[in-house]
Amino acid sequence: MPSRRTFVKLAVGCCLAGAAGPLRAFASLNIGVGTYSYHGLSVDDMIVQLKALRVWEIEMSRVEFMLLSHPTDQLFRTTKEKLDRAGIRCVSYYAATFKSSQDIEDAIRFARLLGATNITGDADEDILKNIDKRLTEEGLTFGLHNHFFPYKFAYESPEDVLNALAGLSKTMGATADTGHFASCGYDPVDAIRKLAPRLRLVHLKDIQAKGGEVNVLLGNGIARIPEVMQELHRQNFTGLVAVEYEKEGDVNQDVAQEVAFARKLA
Numbered sequence: 240m241p242s243r244r245t246f247v248k249l250a251v252g253c254c255l256a257g258a259a260g261p262l263r264a265f266a267s268l269n270i271g272v273g274t275y276s277y278h279g280l281s282v283d284d285m286i287v288q289l290k291a292l293r294v295w296e297i298e299m300s301r302v303e304f305m306l307l308s309h310p311t312d313q314l315f316r317t318t319k320e321k322l323d324r325a326g327i328r329c330v331s332y333y334a335a336t337f338k339s340s341q342d343i344e345d346a347i348r349f350a351r352l353l354g355a356t357n358i359t360g361d362a363d364e365d366i367l368k369n370i371d372k373r374l375t376e377e378g379l380t381f382g383l384h385n386h387f388f389p390y391k392f393a394y395e396s397p398e399d400v401l402n403a404l405a406g407l408s409k410t411m412g413a414t415a416d417t418g419h420f421a422s423c424g425y426d427p428v429d430a431i432r433k434l435a436p437r438l439r440l441v442h443l444k445d446i447q448a449k450g451g452e453v454n455v456l457l458g459n460g461i462a463r464i465p466e467v468m469q470e471l472h473r474q475n476f477t478g479l480v481a482v483e484y485e486k487e488g489d490v491n492q493d494v495a496q497e498v499a500f501a502r503k504l505a
Contacts, residue, residue: 268471268505271296271330273442273483276494278302282318286325288491292498295326298440298481299353300333306342306360307335315352322353329353330479331382331414331440337362343373350379357439359384359414361394367403367411375410382414382439385430387422387452395423397430404437412437416483418444421462422452428466435474442483443467443501454485456493457500468504480505 272294277285278301289297299318304310322329332355334346343366350358359382362370367383374381383403385394394400397420400413413434417427419442431438445460447453457464471480482497484490 266475266477268468268476268480268501269296269478270294270498270501270505271298271479271481272494272498273298273300273333273481275300275302275333276482276484276490279487279490282321286321286327288494289327290325292495294498296328296330296479297322298331298333298359298442298479299329299355300359300483304349305333305335306337306345310349312348312352315349319353329355331355331357331359331481333384334358334360336360337366337370339366340369342366343370347373347377347379356380357382357414359440361386363393364403367407371407371411375408379410380439381411383411384414384442385416385419385423387419396420396425397433400434401437412439414440414442416442416444417462417464417467418442418446418452418454418460418483418485421446421460422449424449427462428470431467431470431474435476438474438476438478440478441467441471441476441480443480443497444483444485452485457482457497464500465504468501 274297302308332350332353337343337360346358357380361384370381383394383400385400386392404411415431415434415438420427420430445455445457445462445464447455447460482501484494484497
């Protein structure tokens with residue numbers, strides 16, 4: 240418990256901060272990594288990079304773990320053992336697209352094997368209802384993922400996401416990708432604000448230009464990353480803010496810069 244002197248100092252500090260501008264929340268945002276960022280590395284080499292950056296929470300979003308790759312349970316067991324030894328916690332599993340009831344059961348099992356409490360992905364409305372039912376029964380949560388594709392995708396705008404979630408339980412939320420919102424021509428700050436009641440997870444990503452998928456370092460594109468972080472602070476968001484950098488080749492230094500940039504704003 241803080242001493243009276245400490246409490247007075249904090250109170251004075253709050254008053255001064257309020258006079259100077261909006262008060263920033265005491266709690267820092269939870270910065271982690273979306274592991275697709277390291278898709279060019281082995282799991283072992285990825286863990287080396289995460290430990291070097293002191294990143295202790297992740298979303299597992301590597302392609303070989305997604306439903307479309309038909310992974311085996313052993314892959315998840317082995318990876319969980321490696322993450323445990325490194326002190327890294329997988330808080331969310333990115334399953335990608337659900338197409339059947341079997342996909343739902345597989346995703347639940349894979350999330351359990353990783354120790355994750357959230358699953359991220361997308362599905363049509365009928366399957367979303369089944370996801371809601373099963374994940375509610377299992378005590379897990381779901382984040383519907385917005386995405387940019389050259390063709391029309393069902394969930395491009397915050398309204399698309401909210402409309403799909405309307406009528407579903409609190410189990411069902413949103414995993415908001417700032418880069419994909421910008422690619423689709425939507426303001427990421429406005430999107431994060433609108434999704435606040437349903438926001439489960441954030442993919443922190445910056446994009447060179449609307450209509451494309453060229454990733455750039457955070458703060459160097461059109462995704463308004465500093466303002467996104469301010470909005471997350473305003474919401475007192477406590478979920479994972481997962482840095483995600485989609486680029487081929489050696490990305491180790493780039494991801495290190497991205498994590499450092501995000502932490503400065505956290």
